[in-house]
Amino acid sequence: MRTITHWIGGRETAGDSDRRATVWNPATGQRQAQVVLGSKADVAAAVAAATSAFESWSQASLSARTRVLFRFRELVAAHLDDLAELITAEHGKVVSDAAGEVQRGLEVVEYACGIAELLKGEYSSEVSTGIDVVSVREPLGVTVGITPFNFPVMVPMWMHPVAIACGNTFVLKPSERDPSPSMLIAELYRRAGLPDGVFNVVQGDRECVDALLEHPDVAAVSFVGSTAIARQIHLKASANGKRVQALGGAKNHAVVLPDADLDFASGHISSAAFGSAGERCMAISAAVAVGDRADGLVEALADRATRVRVGPGTDPTSEMGPVVTRQAKERIVDLIGSGESAGARLRVDGRNHLVPGHEEGFFVGPTLIDHVDTGMAVYREEIFGPVLSVVRVDDIEAAIALINANPYGNGTAIFTSSGAAARRFRRGVQVGMVGVNVPVPVPVAYHSFGGWKDSLFGDRHVHGPEGVAFYTRAKVVTSRWPDRAAPRESVSYDFPTGGTA
Ligand code: NAD
Numbered sequence: 001m002r003t004i005t006h007w008i009g010g011r012e013t014a015g016d017s018d019r020r021a022t023v024w025n026p027a028t029g030q031r032q033a034q035v036v037l038g039s040k041a042d043v044a045a046a047v048a049a050a051t052s053a054f055e056s057w058s059q060a061s062l063s064a065r066t067r068v069l070f071r072f073r074e075l076v077a078a079h080l081d082d083l084a085e086l087i088t089a090e091h092g093k094v095v096s097d098a099a100g101e102v103q104r105g106l107e108v109v110e111y112a113c114g115i116a117e118l119l120k121g122e123y124s125s126e127v128s129t130g131i132d133v134v135s136v137r138e139p140l141g142v143t144v145g146i147t148p149f150n151f152p153v154m155v156p157m158w159m160h161p162v163a164i165a166c167g168n169t170f171v172l173k174p175s176e177r178d179p180s181p182s183m184l185i186a187e188l189y190r191r192a193g194l195p196d197g198v199f200n201v202v203q204g205d206r207e208c209v210d211a212l213l214e215h216p217d218v219a220a221v222s223f224v225g226s227t228a229i230a231r232q233i234h235l236k237a238s239a240n241g242k243r244v245q246a247l248g249g250a251k252n253h254a255v256v257l258p259d260a261d262l263d264f265a266s267g268h269i270s271s272a273a274f275g276s277a278g279e280r281c282m283a284i285s286a287a288v289a290v291g292d293r294a295d296g297l298v299e300a301l302a303d304r305a306t307r308v309r310v311g312p313g314t315d316p317t318s319e320m321g322p323v324v325t326r327q328a329k330e331r332i333v334d335l336i337g338s339g340e341s342a343g344a345r346l347r348v349d350g351r352n353h354l355v356p357g358h359e360e361g362f363f364v365g366p367t368l369i370d371h372v373d374t375g376m377a378v379y380r381e382e383i384f385g386p387v388l389s390v391v392r393v394d395d396i397e398a399a400i401a402l403i404n405a406n407p408y409g410n411g412t413a414i415f416t417s418s419g420a421a422a423r424r425f426r427r428g429v430q431v432g433m434v435g436v437n438v439p440v441p442v443p444v445a446y447h448s449f450g451g452w453k454d455s456l457f458g459d460r461h462v463h464g465p466e467g468v469a470f471y472t473r474a475k476v477v478t479s480r481w482p483d484r485a486a487p488r489e490s491v492s493y494d495f496p497t498g499g500t501a
Helices: 040-057 062-078 080-091 095-112 154-165 180-191 206-214 227-239 262-278 291-307 326-341 396-405 419-428 464-470
Strands: 006-008 011-013 020-025 030-036 122-128 131-139 142-146 169-173 199-201 218-224 243-247 252-256 284-290 345-348 367-370 387-393 411-415 433-436 472-480
Touching: 006 040, 006 180, 020 080, 040 142, 040 169, 040 199, 040 206, 062 080, 062 095, 062 154, 062 180, 080 095, 080 180, 095 154, 142 154, 142 206, 154 169, 154 180, 154 218, 154 464, 169 206, 180 199, 206 218, 206 227, 218 227, 227 243, 252 262, 252 396, 262 284, 262 291, 262 387, 262 411, 284 291, 284 396, 291 345, 291 367, 291 387, 326 345, 326 367, 326 387, 387 396, 396 419, 411 419, 419 433, 464 472
Parallel strands: 142 169, 142 218, 169 199, 218 243, 252 284, 252 411, 284 387, 367 387, 411 433
Antiparallel strands: 006 011, 006 199, 020 030, 122 131, 131 472, 345 367
16 A cells, blocks of 8 residues: 655655554545654654754745745646645545645745745834834744645645745644645655755654644744644644644634525525535535525525535536545534434435445535524534535624624625625624625635634734744844944933934
């Protein structure tokens, strides 16, 4: 069986641990590879390679760094289909969706290609007599990314292009469920001319993560994953003196006002709920039907849900693939059952969805549950599957209150034809990313991505200007060049001021 290894110091290595995890093919339910699970010693080797590479990479000129990133951008674009196929093989999402993920990741590389502009400092001339001040941002050192299974290329790309462009080195700990794409990314960086040790991949699980969080030479940690783990990572990394941003889970609501175009809203909500089998942190998992058009909305959503073409991600006619593991499927099926037992109405039931020829695959069909209330587990839990709940409320104020009472605050959307209602909504919701007639409002790379409340622990969002701020620290230089020929001012023992008016 194929073994997926680490990438440390510019080459593949199996490292020193004999622990392994199975990598499944979600569409067939078969084992397809094993991945090494790194030890403390493997982490130490990766951090040592990154520490040593930092000395020269942090001194490389902006032009040198930019050229590597441009070449990397071209290589990723040339290998977009290869990356998409690797994603589909291990994650299960359909190839066209996987290609979209790579494309959105590529946007971040393109943003990072502008690093010379992004790192321009600030200069103040003559802040006091003969004194100038310059503010610059310098890299941190060894930075770490710990990433989830659901976007094995895009989520790491929220981090490493910006970190590396800023002059840091990077150790990526991808999800053990779909580890292969990160190895191709490492190879593409090598071919782009990135010096050995600047980008490293350590495969593994909790043991590896703990070793990274405890390593004294790690300066900063970016994490994306479920809320329970994000909270722990934030606490532990902070306690160990590291800068940390930890993005967590989500429960995203789409509010449909009575004045919305129902056909438009139902189509977009269906896509946002069932695309990628609902395994997106920006997936819509609750439709909030406002007022008297709920029945019409439910009918339209049910019609859409029953027409989604479910099949293996490699089949170009499939619109939705399997979920990632057998355990994920079982958990989703149990949660659907819990909604039914709690009194919700199962309008479309995907629990027994069979895909001919793929009976062992981890498929769950699109599921629509109506009359869900906020006390039910199916509403409270992040299901992370193709399950859409419909909650009914009387007015927009009740919809906003419902969203704000939810512990998560990643994304949300409103469907309406009223600008005033949309404005009321965007100002009232306690959520980091808001869509107006846009169901999956993932910010483009030159803005930053991040949620509020239990969807993000830490101060900074990822990529965009917040990413550059996260991966750099400020240095402010105040300088004076005394003129030997000029008369000297007497030295004062008072606190220096900029002179009196
Ligand atoms: P996960 O939390 O299980 O795993 C994320 C990472 O943490 C993986 O690399 C995993 O190996 C590691 N990990 C798992 N358990 C750990 C532990 N006990 N200690 C230390 N490390 C551990 O998440 P997942 O199932 O891979 O991904 C799905 C989750 O990620 C969902 O909750 C989803 O909402 C979230 N997500 C959030 C965003 C966002 O931007 N907020 C984006 C994508 C995914």
